[in-house]
Structures are given as C-alpha cells and as structure tokens.
Amino acid sequence: xxxxxxxxxxxxxxxxxxxxxxxxxxxxxxxxxxxxxxxxxxxxxxxxxxxxxxxxxxxxxxxxxxxxxxxxxxxxxxxxxxxxxxxxxxxxxxxxxxxxxxxxxxxxxxxxxxxxxxxxxxxxxxxxxxxxxxxxxxxxxxxxxxxxxxxxxxxxxxxxxxxxxxxxxxxxxxxxxxxxxxxxxxxxxxxxxxxxxxxxxxxxxxxxxxxxxxxxxxxxxxxxxxxxxxxxxxxxxxxxxxxxxxxxxxxx
Amino acid sequence: xxxxxxxxxxxxxxxxxxxxxxxxxxxxxxxxxxxxxxxxxxxxxxxxxxxxxxxxxxxxxxxxxxxxxxxxxxxxxxxxxxxxxxxxxxxxxxxxxxxxxxxxxxxxxxxxxxxxxxxxxxxxxxxxxxxxxxxxxxxxxxxxxxxxxxxxxxxxxxxxxxxxxxxxxxxxxxxxxxxxxxxxxxxxxxxxxxxxxxxxxxxxxxxxxxxxxxxxxxxxxxxxxxxxxxxxxxxxxxxxxxxxxxxxxxxxxxxxxxxxxxxxxxxxxxxxxxxxxxxxxxxxxxxxxxxxxxxxxxxxxxxxxxxxxxxxxxxxxxxxxxxxxxxxxxxxxxxxxxxxxxxxxxxxxxxxxxxxxxxxxxxxxxxxxxxxxxxxxxxxxxxxxxxxxxxxxxxxxxxxxxxxxxxxxxxxxxxxxxxxxxxxxxxxxxxxxxxxxxxxx
Numbered sequence: 093x094x095x096x097x098x099x100x101x102x103x104x105x106x107x108x109x110x111x112x113x114x115x116x117x118x119x120x121x122x123x124x125x126x127x128x129x130x131x132x133x134x135x136x137x138x139x140x141x142x143x144x145x146x147x148x149x150x151x152x153x154x155x156x157x158x159x160x161x162x163x164x165x166x167x168x169x170x171x172x173x174x175x176x177x178x179x180x181x182x183x184x185x186x187x188x189x190x191x192x193x194x195x196x197x198x199x200x201x202x203x204x205x206x207x208x209x210x211x212x213x214x215x216x217x218x219x220x221x222x223x224x225x226x227x228x229x230x231x232x233x234x235x236x237x238x239x240x241x242x243x244x245x246x247x248x249x250x251x252x253x254x255x256x257x258x259x260x261x262x263x264x265x266x267x268x269x270x271x272x273x274x275x276x277x278x279x280x281x282x283x284x285x286x287x288x289x290x291x292x293x294x295x296x297x298x299x300x301x302x303x304x305x306x307x308x309x310x311x312x313x314x315x316x317x318x319x320x321x322x323x324x325x326x327x328x329x330x331x332x333x334x335x336x337x338x339x340x341x342x343x344x
Numbered sequence: 345x346x347x348x349x350x351x352x353x354x355x356x357x358x359x360x361x362x363x364x365x366x367x368x369x370x371x372x373x374x375x376x377x378x379x380x381x382x383x384x385x386x387x388x389x390x391x392x393x394x395x396x397x398x399x400x401x402x403x404x405x406x407x408x409x410x411x412x413x414x415x416x417x418x419x420x421x422x423x424x425x426x427x428x429x430x431x432x433x434x435x436x437x438x439x440x441x442x443x444x445x446x447x448x449x450x451x452x453x454x455x456x457x458x459x460x461x462x463x464x465x466x467x468x469x470x471x472x473x474x475x476x477x478x479x480x481x482x483x484x485x486x487x488x489x490x491x492x493x494x495x496x497x498x499x500x501x502x503x504x505x506x507x508x509x510x511x512x513x514x515x516x517x518x519x520x521x522x523x524x525x526x527x528x529x530x531x532x533x534x535x536x537x538x539x540x541x542x543x544x545x546x547x548x549x550x551x552x553x554x555x556x557x558x559x560x561x562x563x564x565x566x567x568x569x570x571x572x573x574x575x576x577x578x579x580x581x582x583x584x585x586x587x588x589x590x591x592x593x594x595x596x597x598x599x600x601x602x603x604x605x606x607x608x609x610x611x612x613x614x615x616x617x618x619x620x621x622x623x624x625x626x627x628x629x630x631x632x633x634x635x636x637x638x639x640x641x642x643x644x645x646x647x648x649x650x651x652x653x654x655x656x657x658x659x660x661x662x663x664x665x666x667x668x669x670x671x672x673x674x675x676x677x678x679x680x681x682x683x684x685x686x687x688x689x690x691x692x693x694x695x696x697x698x699x700x701x702x703x704x705x706x707x708x709x710x711x712x713x714x715x716x717x718x719x720x721x722x723x724x725x726x727x728x729x730x731x732x733x734x735x736x737x738x739x740x741x742x743x744x745x746x747x748x749x750x751x752x753x754x755x756x757x758x759x760x761x762x763x764x765x766x767x768x769x770x771x772x773x774x775x776x777x778x779x780x781x782x783x784x785x
Contacts, residue, residue: 140742141741141742142738143738163741163747164738164741164742165741165742165743165744165745165746165747165750168741168742168743168744168745169744173742174742176739176742179739180733180735180736180738180739182733182736182739182740182754182757183757184756184757184758184760184761185740185753185754185757190740190743190745190753191743193745193749193753194740194743194744194745197744197745197746197749198744201744250743254743254744
C-alpha cells in the first residue's frame, strides 16, 4: 500500500529525514516511535503533503502511484488521512459543513454521486456514536474552543467519515486522559479492516496497549534505526530511548 | 495667493454652476439656493483636498477627479434599455422602489408609494415648494465647510429624495433607491442629496445603490442627511458593486435621538475609487449604533471608509465591525474615529477592523482613532491585517478539499461575520451570492 524508499526531507536548510525506508501492507498497523526531534511528525507531515517541507531524495509510492507528485488535497482524495497533532481552529466553518464538502469532494473524485442531506446526516450520526461526539459540537466552528480531548475525537470522527485507506495518527494520544484515549482507540480499532492500514506516530507506549501494532519502528535522527513487534514498544517503555541512541550513534 | 488644490476642477465647475443656476427656472431665490451658493463660494475659496490633507491622505480623490474627468459638459441623455436598468436591481427583494436615471428622478420607473406613515418625495419638488422638511434639513447635518466634496454636492444639490416616516409607523418593506447611470456615450457625473427623517418609534429600512452601465467613467457623490428620532429603529444599506470606471463619494451624516437604534451596513464590492464617510452623532441617552462594513476588492479598486461615532451623551452603545478582503492591486483604507465627549459617561464603544491581503500587491491602511474626554467609559478597538492562515488552508486540503475551494471556504467564513448581521433575508442572499461568486472565481 505504502512504500517509502530512502526518503530525505528538509525544512529550510535543516535536513530532518535522512533516508527512511518503510513498507506497509493493507490490514497492518505500524507504530512509529522515537525521542523528541527524531523526525516523527515531519514524516507524517511529508506524507500528508505539507508544503513547508522539501523532499530532497527518495520516493514514496501510495497504492501504486507516486505520492510525492500529488497535491495535499489530491492525496486525501486518494485515501490518505492525517490526524493532526494540533488540530487547527477555524472560526466560521462548522465541522458539519466542512465534512459535507470533504465527503462529497472525495466521492466525486471516485466517480460517486454527492450525498444528499438525509444520507449525509445518517452517516454522520453513525460515525458520531463511534467517537462519542456530540452533534452540538459539530455544529460549532471547527475546533474553536474545543478541549484537547474534543479536538482529538473530532479528528477520529473525520477519519471515520472519510474512511481512508491509510490513516496516519500523529501523536493523537498526547494530552489525552485515559477515558478519551480509550474512546479514540476504540474508534480507530473499529475502523480497521483488512483493506486499510494505520500508522500510529507516538512518543509513548501507552496508546499501543489499546491500538495494538503489528510492527514498531524507532525513528532517530531522521532514520528508522530499529524495527520490531509490539514487544519493542514495551522495551522502550521500560528502558527509555537512550540505549537506542547509543546503539545508533555507535554504528553511525 | 497660495495655490489651491483641484484648480482645474474648480474652473470646470464654475461653468457648470452657471449652467446649473440657469436651469433652475426661477428657483434661484429659494432658501435652498442660498445654501447652494454659500457652499459653492466656500468650495471656490478653499478648493479640494490636496495631497497633504489629513482626511484624504491615502485617497487622493482630487487627483483622481482631475485626471479622469472633464466635467465641462452636461450629461448625455439616458439611453439604457429596461433590461439594462433592471439588471442593476436586487432580484427577489420585495421593496418600495425609487429609481433615478442619470441622477434624475424617474416617476415612470419608481413605485407610486401608498403606505400609511411613509412619505417619499423627489427632493427637486421639495425645493421648488420650499417644503419644511427640505428647508429644515438641507445642509444641517452634512456641513459643507468641513469637506470640499460635501460642498460640491451641496452646490449642485437638486435631485434625490426626502423620506419622512411618521411617528410609530412601521414600514415593513425596505425602501430601495436605485441610481442608474448611462456612461455609454460620454463621461457621467451627478450629485444626489437625500433627506431622511424617521419619526419617534418608527421602523424602516433604506437601501442606496449606485450603478453605472457603459464604458465611460462616472463620478457621482451622494449625501444622506438622516434624523433618527427618539426610539426609532432605522437600517441603512449602502451597496457598492459598480464598474471599474465608477468613482463615488458617499456621505451618511446622521443624528440619533434617545433610545433609538441605527444600523448602517456598507458593502463595497466593486468600483474604481470609493470614499465612504459615515458620521453618526449620538446626541441623547440610551442610543445604540451599529456600523458594519465589508469590502471585498480586486483589480485596482480603491475603497476608503471613514467613520465617526460621536458619543455626546451618557449611556450609549456603539459597535463597529469592518472587514476587508483585498486581492489584485486593490487598496483599502479604514479610519474609524470614536469621540466620547465629557458628558458621555458610561459609554460603551467598540470598534474592530480586520483585513486579509490575498495578493502581495494589495495594500491596506487602517487607523483607529479614539478620543475620550469622559472617565467612566468602556471602549475598545482592534485592527488586524494579515495573510490567510496557511495552517487552516492545509487543514482543509488535508481532508480532500481542493486549494481554491478551501480558500473560498476560509474567506467566506471571514466575510460571514459581517454578512450575518444583515437581518433582511433577500438582501443577505443577494450579497452572499455576489460574495460567493467572487470568492469562488
């Protein structure tokens, strides 16, 4: 589904990704962990198409197409979704109207008819239940005045609405209390099937108790320095990141 | 003698004024004409605002008129078709309609208004008969000595309307004034004066809209002198969506009585150069004043909003919200004055001006100006100018919404703050459609 080869990217003059290699198949959950500043969020942003970053080397193939050639909105219509670490507040635009536009843009992209008001409402009600989000909240300006937990639940709600092929959760767990974390994880797990894949970017192992990964990769200094299964996450939780850094620095 | 600004315009106007006087047919002894002559003399003596004029610092209208207009001949005859005329009107608006063609009242195209408590008359008739309304109000609120363009308008005041709303009269339908000009044969210029008196406890909505059809340039001025009596509720809309050749100066000078409520909406959507002077005197207690404006500019359009909320008495409230979206090499100017006089304790006065520059060639000059002499007041002002929020744009795009559409959504949301304050659905829809088309272009 996603094939990243030797990906290098920089912001202004600073090189942040220095040769990422990663293969993701349908049905898989990959966790990307690593210390602060290792490039985790940069990887998420580059995949989503944020223009602040410049890809200097390497390739990314998504569902057989060159991802790096696509505009950010085209990537989303092709089935890529980024749950933002810091969801943006947008005054004057309600989540409901925003989602209606987004859903129909994606449907149009795939040659489907736009949803009428009734079908859209039905879809929305169904997905709202999944993340226990209130309709009143969705009628308000997007994320404006939302609590941290509400913003993250809104991200997963949007993911549920858009049903992406590949979802990238960028530190969706940060700042959540355990109840909110469970709601978010339940949403993600329910949406999981054999045809889609998930990348969970996180600093902490805690989320992985609820969203169980098939693979865990450790990112350090812009490279994946170690890959393993969920046990690797537990080891990181117990031992911290220093031993990874030492190992990586020794071989570098 | 020191050289005065706009001398070439003054020279043309001298000839025009003579012709104008001759055309008055025996009215030259009327009370109104004495005011006109005074205004003309004042204009001739002081000239137009020069490049150093504080009030016209960012909008050199004198230069624009000198450069673009001859002003040495009478307007050509009006020759537009009915379709062209109705094309300038607000579709779907149920209103009392008054139509002016090249600045002259058209009884054929105007509604014959038969509504209790509402009296709409042609100003020319009022002047001819020396009506009390025209005599008591002409030149009393818009002072020609304070602004050369008001003097110009005053000197040539002949056409316009007087609108009198009786005490307690509630006028359901808006009164809409359409000023339609034909510039297909030659340049066009005219000056309009309206007098509005809203009686005690009355309610009404007035819309003023200037349009030009034709390739030649137009220069029009309008002065509205408005009295909002005790406990009256008046809405006034200024809708500016004229051609790129249209130069327009609008003046709204109003005074409010106790417990009255006055809302002025200024939508500047297109034109060559527009100057809006909005001046409201809150001269009794318990008044509410709202000034809401939106300017959505592109190309070379230049729009200047100058507003004054003059708090003279205690316990009044004024709220001003102006927003601007500027594309192309358009230019926006905002100057908002709030005066709180020594007697105006417990004043609540708020002002906000927010601008988004879409293109790097567009500019805006914004200046809030608060002068407060009372000590127990609550006043605030804020102005922001920025580019569009790129993070917000990315967020929308990351959900599959194409760039252009995402941009339009964000700009519409920005403009909506002002649009949402319009209560009349037909007017709101009309404006929303123009704004939407423009933003989704």
